[in-house]
Amino acid sequence: MSNDKMKEYWSKNISKVLTLLGVWFLVSYVFGILLVDTLNTIPLGGFKLGFWFAQQGAIYTFVALIWIYVRQMNKLDEEYGVNE
Amino acid sequence: MSILTWTYILVGLTFALYIGIAIWSRAGSTKDFYVAGGGVSPLANGLATAADWMSAASFISMAGLISFMGYDGSVFLMGWTGGYVLLALLLAPYLRKFGKFTVPDFIGDRYYSNTARTVAVICALFVSFTYVAGQMRGVGVVFSRFLEVDINTGVYIGMAIVFFYAVLGGMKGITYTQVAQYCVLIFAFMVPAIFISIQMTGNPIPQLGFGGSYDGMPILDKLDGLHRELGFAEYTNGSKSTVDVFFITAALMVGTAGLPHVIVRFFTTPKVSGARKSAGYALLFIAILYTTAPAVAVFARVNLIETVSNQPRTELPAWVDNWEETGLLSWEDKNGDGLVQYVADAEKNEFNVDRDIMVLANPEIAGLPNWVVALVGAGGLAAALSTAAGLLLVISTSVSHDLLKKQIAPNISDKQELMWARIAAIIAVVVAGYFGINPPGFVASVVALSFGLAAASFFPAILLGIFTKKMNKEGAISGMVSGLLITMYYIARFKLHWIGDDATSTSADWWWGISPEGFGTVGMMVNFVVAFTVSRFTPETPQDVQKLVETIRIPSGAGEASAH
Numbered sequence: 071m072s073n074d075k076m077k078e079y080w081s082k083n084i085s086k087v088l089t090l091l092g093v094w095f096l097v098s099y100v101f102g103i104l105l106v107d108t109l110n111t112i113p114l115g116g117f118k119l120g121f122w123f124a125q126q127g128a129i130y131t132f133v134a135l136i137w138i139y140v141r142q143m144n145k146l147d148e149e150y151g152v153n154e
Numbered sequence: 155m156s157i158l159t160w161t162y163i164l165v166g167l168t169f170a171l172y173i174g175i176a177i178w179s180r181a182g183s184t185k186d187f188y189v190a191g192g193g194v195s196p197l198a199n200g201l202a203t204a205a206d207w208m209s210a211a212s213f214i215s216m217a218g219l220i221s222f223m224g225y226d227g228s229v230f231l232m233g234w235t236g237g238y239v240l241l242a243l244l245l246a247p248y249l250r251k252f253g254k255f256t257v258p259d260f261i262g263d264r265y266y267s268n269t270a271r272t273v274a275v276i277c278a279l280f281v282s283f284t285y286v287a288g289q290m291r292g293v294g295v296v297f298s299r300f301l302e303v304d305i306n307t308g309v310y311i312g313m314a315i316v317f318f319y320a321v322l323g324g325m326k327g328i329t330y331t332q333v334a335q336y337c338v339l340i341f342a343f344m345v346p347a348i349f350i351s352i353q354m355t356g357n358p359i360p361q362l363g364f365g366g367s368y369d370g371m372p373i374l375d376k377l378d379g380l381h382r383e384l385g386f387a388e389y390t391n392g393s394k395s396t397v398d399v400f401f402i403t404a405a406l407m408v409g410t411a412g413l414p415h416v417i418v419r420f421f422t423t424p425k426v427s428g429a430r431k432s433a434g435y436a437l438l439f440i441a442i443l444y445t446t447a448p449a450v451a452v453f454a455r456v457n458l459i460e461t462v463s464n465q466p467r468t469e470l471p472a473w474v475d476n477w478e479e480t481g482l483l484s485w486e487d488k489n490g491d492g493l494v495q496y497v498a499d500a501e502k503n504e505f506n507v508d509r510d511i512m513v514l515a516n517p518e519i520a521g522l523p524n525w526v527v528a529l530v531g532a533g534g535l536a537a538a539l540s541t542a543a544g545l546l547l548v549i550s551t552s553v554s555h556d557l558l559k560k561q562i563a564p565n566i567s568d569k570q571e572l573m574w575a576r577i578a579a580i581i582a583v584v585v586a587g588y589f590g591i592n593p594p595g596f597v598a599s600v601v602a603l604s605f606g607l608a609a610a611s612f613f614p615a616i617l618l619g620i621f622t623k624k625m626n627k628e629g630a631i632s633g634m635v636s637g638l639l640i641t642m643y644y645i646a647r648f649k650l651h652w653i654g655d656d657a658t659s660t661s662a663d664w665w666w667g668i669s670p671e672g673f674g675t676v677g678m679m680v681n682f683v684v685a686f687t688v689s690r691f692t693p694e695t696p697q698d699v700q701k702l703v704e705t706i707r708i709p710s711g712a713g714e715a716s717a718h
Contacts, residue, residue: 080707087243094239098232103400106225110390116365116372121390124228125220125448126361129235129441136242136434143247143709144427152710154425 079150086142090135098128160528161300168338168532169315172539175334176319176327184572187324188255188551194329194422200435202332203419205339205536206544207234207410207440209285210292212447213339213537218512221451221458224381225392228448229399229671233406235437235444240411240613242433246420248620248706250429255421256548257414257612258556264619265627266699268561273634275556277611278414281604282545282552283585285415289542290590293535299480299514300531306591312539313587320543320550321579325422328543335536340442342533346517346526347446350453353520364449368456377452380459385498389455394669401672409605409674412613415544418551426709454512457519462494462505470494473518482508546586550578603645606670610637610677618685620707623700625685628692633685641677645670 101109102124109120117126147153181187194202212234220227252260258278262271290309297308319327347360355366355373368376377389387393394402410416419436420429462470467485477483484506485494496505514534517527554575559566566574611634618625618633647653648663649670661669668676705711 076704076708083707090243091239094236098236098403099400102228102232103396103403106396114365116367116374118374118390121225121228121374122365124225125231126364126445128232129445132235132239133434133437133441135239136430136437139243140427140430140434143430147427147709152708154427154710 075150079146079152082146083143086139086146090139093131094135097123097131102128155524157300157524157527158302160525161531164525164528164532165301165535168334168536171334172315172331173318175330176323179323179326179330181322181324181326181572184255184555184568184575186326187572187575188547188555189418189421190324190326190329192422193424196423196428196432197435198329198333199419199423199428199432200439201336202329203416203432203436204439205332205336205540206328206419207416207436207541208336208339208443208537209541210289210296210534210538212443213343214292214296214513214534215510217447217450217454217516218509220448221455221512222509223392224387224389226394226399227451228392229394229402229406231444231448233403234410235440236403237407237410238433238437238440240407241416241420242430242437245411245417245616245620246429246433247426247709249417249616250420250423251426251706251709253421255418256551256556257417257616258552259560260619261612261615261630262556262560264699264702265615265625265630266696267627267631270615270627270631270634271556271560273631274612274615275552277607277634277638278548278552278556281413281608282415282548283589284604286542286545286549286582286586287589289538289545290586292538293542294590295510296531296534296538300528309587309590312535312542312590313583316539316543316546317580317583320546320583321576324575324579325418325547328540328547329422331543332540335540336439338536339533339540340439342529342536343443344446345529346520346522347450347453349522349526350457350516350520351449354453354456360446360449360453364452373452373456377456377459380456380463384459384463384496387498389452395667397667398669398672401668401675403672405609405672405674405678406605408613408678409607409609412608412611412616413604414608414612415541415548417612417616418548419544450513450516454516454519457516458507458512459496461519463496464493466492467494468492471519471521473515476518477511477515480511482511542586546579546582549582550575553578553582603642603649606641606645606674606677607638609674610634610641610681614678614681614685618682620703623695623703624689626689626692626695629685629687629689632688633681636684637677637681640680641674644673644676648673 106120110118112119114122185191216230249260254260258271258274261274262268290312293312294305294308297303298305319331348358351360351363352358354368355363357363357366366373374390381389423429423432486504488504494505495502497503514530517530554571558574559571615630615634648659651659
């Protein structure tokens with residue numbers, strides 16, 4: 071693969087990872103920790119929303135994030151012909 | 155049938171299964187021994203990683219801890235799962251592409267330095283030994299409670315089993331036994347959880363029962379109410395400061411991503427895409443337990459308070475007497491009224507429960523059948539043994555591969571290296587057993603140390619090695635060493651109280667209000683800052699290493715994991 075192509079592949083990879091890590095930070099550190107008291111004023115079924123994010127929601131999101139990453143990267147690898 | 159009979163049957167069956175798998179999957183080469191021949195499917199690797207990761211602490215202690223910590227317990231839930239996102243997105247695929255056997259391999263090659271390799275080996279050994287001692291102890295505790303043997307006998311039996319499949323089968327044997335162990339432990343964790351969820355909320359899914367209603371109101375509101383009545387902090391609010399919760403969560407996440415026994419699991423898949431996928435499977439399987447645990451914590455807490463609070467001691471159920479005998483539960487009638495006062499105020503409180511018994515005693519508290527109680531014992535053993543085996547492998551590999559083959563005696567043959575790997579595994583089993591029988595007093599607190607050290611050393615070094623070509627050996631080594639030293643200093647001072655005057659080492663003296671458990675995050679930051687600064691003023695990374703970094707970033711051509 072040419073140098074430019076490789077740089078392009080890498081920067082696309084980085085931007086995908088950064089977006090996903092943004093969500094990772096949001097659901098755990100922001101919703102589950104920093105804004106937990108504010109979100110706790112909102113009920114979600116029998117839960118307070120902030121508490122739910124800290125003990126349930128963040129974990130579900132983490133699982134989803136990895137699988138989204140797997141799909142996105144498989145597509146990107148194919149696009150650039152670097153899949154195995 | 156009695157609990158004891160059931161336990162013998164279930165533990166006997168599962169052990170026979172593990173040994174059978176070990177014989178079937180013996181290792182024939184160092185590649186089999188270190189990375190299971192590099193041919194493990196992502197699904198099997200995901201299952202094995204989950205079992206490897208979920209230790210006696212996750213299985214036995216975590217729900218109990220959360221039960222007593224409430225919202226503060228979220229640090230474990232988010233910390234020990236969020237790390238997998240970092241691992242999957244930032245480390246696993248690239249380390250798999252690099253295609254060697256160990257973490258020190260990567261550090262040593264990427265930073266073209268045996269000093270860096272040695273620093274990494276020392277960290278790997280330290281982290282793994284502190285961790286494995288706790289596992290062997292866990293094995294002993296489960297044996298002594300459920301099989302009514304002496305704790306030491308329990309440790310010996312555990313050593314014999316681990317010896318069998320870790321020494322014979324190496325990574326190959328460990329991987330396939332871990333797949334079986336995951337199935338045992340998750341079944342053992344979920345069955346009582348589902349039973350109790352149905353009993354208390356009418357919902358068979360604990361994750362939903364957690365938000366269900368009990369006694370005409372959401373069970374969490376009920377619990378908050380009970381806590382207020384008894385003077386405890388509200389369950390859903392917790393009492394740690396926001397800063398501390400933030401830093402502990404971060405240290406556990408980054409530490410998880412930097413633990414060598416977790417990272418090496420991703421060397422076993424045949425392809426880079428397989429490494430990504432198996433991280434997805436691993437977290438999915440881990441999440442099943444981790445989203446159930448906080449529900450179990452709430453059910454157990456409500457059950458406990460309702461069963462004992464303000465009840466006459468003589469009318470409490472039999473499990474209270476059973477556990478009182480073990481010394482893990484105690485009652486002292488301070489005001490002489492014959493009732494159990496379970497309140498926050500230490501002067502008036504009459505009832506003490508060890509948090510470790512919450513999961514183990516839960517089936518008894520909920521009055522579940524004997525086979526369920528026995529199942530929990532088999533599950534606890536599966537959790538402890540699978541983690542211990544993974545750690546022993548890291549220890550033996552560090553010695554036979556990173557120290558011997560890569561540094562002291564590079565000319566030994568594959569066969570000799572394999573023999574040394576087995577010898578190192580034997581020694582590691584014996585040392586781990588010794589620590590299990592004579593646990594150093596600081597074992598409980600060194601778990602914080604292993605995460606802190608992994609966060610402050612491995613994670614930044616690996617991350618920088620992949621994402622910046624400019625990071626050179628001087629930067630990486632000085633970063634790792636300074637991150638390690640400052641974290642060790644902080645823990646030695648504020649957790650172990652080995653350094654400094656006790657009077658100036660209280661929680662009021664913590665830097666920026668960060669507890670020792672959360673200090674790994676600061677150690678990581680120090681590592682980054684030092685590494686960048688030093689690399690600016692020292693010679694540039696050689697061209698061939700920069701080329702190496704470029705190839706790591708491209709998935710194609712991963713080939714099989716190889717020694718050279």
